[in-house]
Amino acid sequence: MIWQFDIIILIFMVLAAIIALRVKDLLGATLVFGIYSFLICLLWAEMGAVDVAFTEAAVGAGVSTVIMIATVFSTARRSRD
Amino acid sequence: MKLFGFIAVIIVGALLLAATGDFPAWGDAGSPASQGQVSSFYIEQTINETKVPNMVTAVLADFRGYDTMFETVVIFIAGIGIIAVLRTFGDQASKAPDGPEADNDSGDLIVRTTCHMVVPLIQLFALYVIAHGHHSPGGGFQGGVMLGASYILFALACGLPAAKRRMGERRAIIIAAAGIIIYAGWGVACLLLGGNFLDYTSLDPILPGDEQMARSHSMLVVEIGVAFTVTAIMFAIYSNLSTRGRLEKGL
């Protein structure tokens, strides 16, 4: 566990979260959310929670993002907020 | 609404922050949670009780196996819930069955070829993750997601119909249910042999090794059960969500 590393990832996570919620293009938002998931997965690996990190990589960054993109494709891509 | 939301968020946030002052410092090995009897037991006794080096797997599949069974059920519910909500069973019969060469009608050649090469590797690795969950990170859930992802990848590259021939809807549901049947059935087997539900030691007579090894082997069995369910449901979720429940043509 390296706390400097930790703080940097955390700050990036907050940024990613805010961007994901502010981007008006839903596809973009979904992708940024994928980045957020990867960051958090990194964080967990760094905290020693390898199993959780593994799962988050497979689920959060992988499947979640894919099904979100699938939904965005089959519905509307633009959002007003 | 915005204002109301903002106020609610500020209040809850202040409440939560007020509590953090009371927590042990981050990373404090002496905190009650880390020092507590329960986690000490898991760390120190896992190897004696179950002969599994990966504590997370042991806790997941044995100490809190009951929880994990329901975790699998949650996935199962999500799968059939999505089908129940989204799926439109229409004129299935009128649709012409896809020919054998349907694999090749969609997608780019390079993508398809790469996919055909990569998918087996992914699946192999997924099986390794499932089987090796005792010793390294991973287990039924992670491996199952990867297996499911390999089918998703296949569907993305070669089209959903092609993937559907390998993992049709009916088959997916059967596999998913079979996964939980393996898990819960294993628990019931314990029950029939005289132990409590999911008490793997009671399976000792029918498994090789001693009581601890019975636990270890049983964990593998239930992990396989989890993997079954997760694989099938992940693909079912994707195939329904990407086609709005029509299961015709993917993305």
Place this chain on the structure above:
Amino acid sequence: MIEESFLPLITWMVSLLAVPAILLLRRTPNAREMATFVAAFAKFALVAVMVPMILDGRVLRFSFGEILPGIPLEFRVDGLGILFALVASSLWILTTLYAVGYMRGLKEHDQTRFFACFAVSISATIGVAFAGNLFTLYLFYEVLSLSTYPLVTHHGDKEARSGGRTYLSHLLGTSVAFVLPAMIYCWVRSGGDMSFTDGGFLAGKIGAGDGMIVLLALTLGFAKSGLMPFHSWLPNAMVAPTPVSALLHAVAVVKVGVFCVIRVFTGVFGTDFLGELDVATAVSWIAAFTVITSSLIALSQDNLKRRLAFSTIGQLGYIVLGVSLLSPLGVTGSILHIAMHAFGKITLFFCAGAIYVAMHKKYVSELVGIGRKMPITMAAFAIGSLSVIGLPVTGGLVSKWYLVMGTAESGQIALLVVFLVSSILNACYFLPIVYRAFLCRPEESLYDGGRQEAPLACLVPLCITAALSVFSFFNPNLLLKLAGLMTGVE
């Protein structure tokens, strides 16, 4: 001397057992009415069997077992209860006879429903009469409210429905809003016991302030007693067919109300304890106000049944007033008045119904000269009026006598004035009807031709009740003895 017995249970059950029979026999009206009669006679006989036992000083008890912690569902038959049961069951026979005549005479719809609900409500009345504790009393009180609702709204037209709405909202509303919390409060304060005892189960367990509130809540909450300001259901409920009005508003419903009030005074608090608390005066004044006001309103009513309804409110006020005096004579007067007023008022209602069946007249102003057309009916009407006013040769005098004596005994001279004034008012709104029915000049008379009475089934009951009124003047001993069991007055 308390003894366990199945008699109260059987008495209560008889009319309930008639309900399935009535429903099954709906296609053969004669057999259906037969079932009702059998039940009515059986019920009366059973009550009559119990009377000597009670007169011996025994108390019959039957318990269904505890329904709430510490509260059994139980019947307990004492003097007061058996007296009320006697009145109700005897009048049920007559009312049934009358109802058959009335309903068939007018070719009413839904007669099966009518008789079934009738049987249920009489059963509930007996339940109230025999109730051994406050909870049982409340239970049957509510059953009575609900089972009489279809009777009140029998016609199903707009007027009936709005009357029914007032009826139910007043009765249910007051009982849920006042009686229920007061009852639970009693339960909590008395330590889980709610059985009526001679001294009152709350005696000594409650202070004056709380006692006042509980007493008022229970007295006003049993709104069937028609105390103002919760009286307005009564005139509105007069939309019901007349037999219903007769039974319910002369016997069952309103008398259940005052019966409950008497129970509250004697069984819950105990008159001695109330005397200590010195809180009953408030009830006295509410009752006195009700008596005077309702008599004045009755004067202005032209609809005969409405006039009778307001008269009933006033008479109920007497009963509550009598018991709130807390003197043995006053309580005796109240108990007697339940019976005496029942005989008198039911006669009046029967007459009103008979007039409607025969002449289709509803208004007082249309009755000028009707005495020649329907002499028997109007003679009975005269006797009923006398009884309600409290004039000699009718039972009304006996009970009023005790009431007045009770007032004197307790030294409330102001209330004595109330009695006198209201008696004069009673005379004012009844006697002119009788006078103008018989003694108008021929050219004023609205009727000509020969006699035209209502069907025999209507006529016989009203003669019998009128006779009862007179009989109870000459021989009130039985009633006096039963009332004396409660109050100690010989």
Place this chain on the structure above:
Amino acid sequence: MEFLAAGFIEENIVPKFNYWVYVILMMIGLFAMITKNNLIKKLIGMAIFQTAIILFYVSIGVKAESGIPILGHEQHHEIVEEGRASSEVIKKEKFANPLPHVLMLTAIVVGVSTLGLALAISQRIYGSFNTLEEDEILDQLRPGGHD
């Protein structure tokens, strides 16, 4: 004053930085769930909200000097082959607390299940309303709208 502030930061923020960030992330998610108009955005907010809680749990399990909660080969060997008592070989401080990890595996699964179902439902909503903006949907449902 400046000293006090520095002291506050040192005592309350630095050692509990993780906890602070989880609160911030959670509030971002919660705010989005309450105020966002687009259903997909709400769901992104929901996912952030849930991961924030997972972050909190995982933070509970961290010990400053610990490694992953899996026995290495040597330790495994020592216990299984040489039969040494586990408590001698295994130092509690050397392993992260496995329990929160297990709990969070479950929580992640629950999260993705909820997300999947919610996406399915939002697709259905899109199918019948042809929009994913909440206010437009409510407009359609208002009496006099297209309903």
Place this chain on the structure above:
Amino acid sequence: MTEHFSALILLMPLFGALLVTLLGRERRTACWLTALVCLAASSAFAIGNICQVLASKSGDLRYRMGGWQESAGYEVGIELRVDMLAALVVAMVVLVGFVNIIFAKTRVGSEMKDKVAFFYALKQLLIVGLCGIVMTNDAFNLYVLIEITSLTSYALIAMGNRRAALSSFNYIIMGTIGASFYLLGVGYLYIKTGTLNIDDISSVMQSGDLWAHPSIMIAFVLIMLGIWTKMAFFPLHGWLPNAYSYAPGVVGSFMAPLMTKVMVYVMLRVMLWLFGGEYVYSSGHIWGELIIWMSIIAIIAGSFLALACTDIKKMLTYLIVAEVGYMVGGAWLMDGAGILGSMYHILSDAAMTFCLFLAASIVILRTGDHRLTAFTGLFRSMPLTMTGFTVGALSMIGLPPTCGFFSKWYLISGAIEVGHWSYVAALLFSSLVNAVIFFRIIERAYFGRIEGVESLPVDADGSPPVVLDRVPYSMLLPLLMAAGSVLLVGIYNEVLAGWLRAAIPSL
């Protein structure tokens, strides 16, 4: 075998759900039979469970999943704990489920079309979740099971029309917030105590004297907020009316009686066993009086909102909001009688809401109209249905001998004992409003005339013949069973109250 009853209650519907999915969507009758048999077995086990609890000396059964013994006084595995309250609530859940399966038989085909198998599977899984919630003694396991019930109900509700889908989405958002708050609260407890077993957390807090710590208090607030969101306590009730009223009929009639009640049970569990009455009711906290007042507001607001509704199902759902106020208020009265009232009301409210929802579904089915005006004249054409409805309505109003009266009795006596008169007034007020609401309907059903009624054949005394309701027996029978249970729970209230009283920990 008998010691496994508590596990078997869960396993039966779990395997039932899996079997149903394996049977596939074509074999509807087979699916129905499977569900019926599994729930019948489960009901039998649940009743056996009650007998066992009665027979046991300690008054609670414990079942260790995986057979893990405790280590140094702490449970390392997951434990089930069944005391009398839990046994009764579980029995209530499976019995309601069983009866509702019978009810669903004819409706499910037309409401769910091709998805009958999924419906039965989800429904049984919902029962699994509810039973698990009631029996588990592990704070985190409780979360997982809450999510199981939530996910199944999201899916079941969304199987309705497009409005149902929208309500389900809102439910997801609110439900996730609620469940996450709960999870967070459990995390706070875990960080301070290091265990997840409810009894162990309680004893650690006791021995370590953690009561004064702000994080414990915030954990309590968070858990309560989470549970209240899930049970639709007044200001957090927004999701409930739409979700339950737009859900398909067979779903709403099942979820409405159970979901909120089970969450009330969880609240009691958290208050009395996890934190302990001593902590929750101690006068040092801001919440004591506040929450009773909130519940009073909930009762009054729920009643008024119900009064304003013209849609029968929506009206019933607002009444549920008011009833939740009853139970929360009763639980917070800080005295045994109030808690007893709250516990008893869980059972009685389930019975009467079930009865009313079944009756409403039948009426909507027969008349095709979900407004209150649909009831016009129904006493003539559907006497049995309306009898069932009337029983439920009388219970809602609180007239003896229905169970609604007795729960009011216990609640009011609890409030009187602590002298909380405003709560008494709120209860009575809501009874009166219920009386207005229901008599409005009953009057319409009783006297209202539909065109064509006059043309019915007239018998000897002029009343039209009693036609049987022209409703399948598979729907009528459950309704009558529900109405019977309303009366039974009422008449045997003393027995039930005696059992429940034994389950209340001393305060």
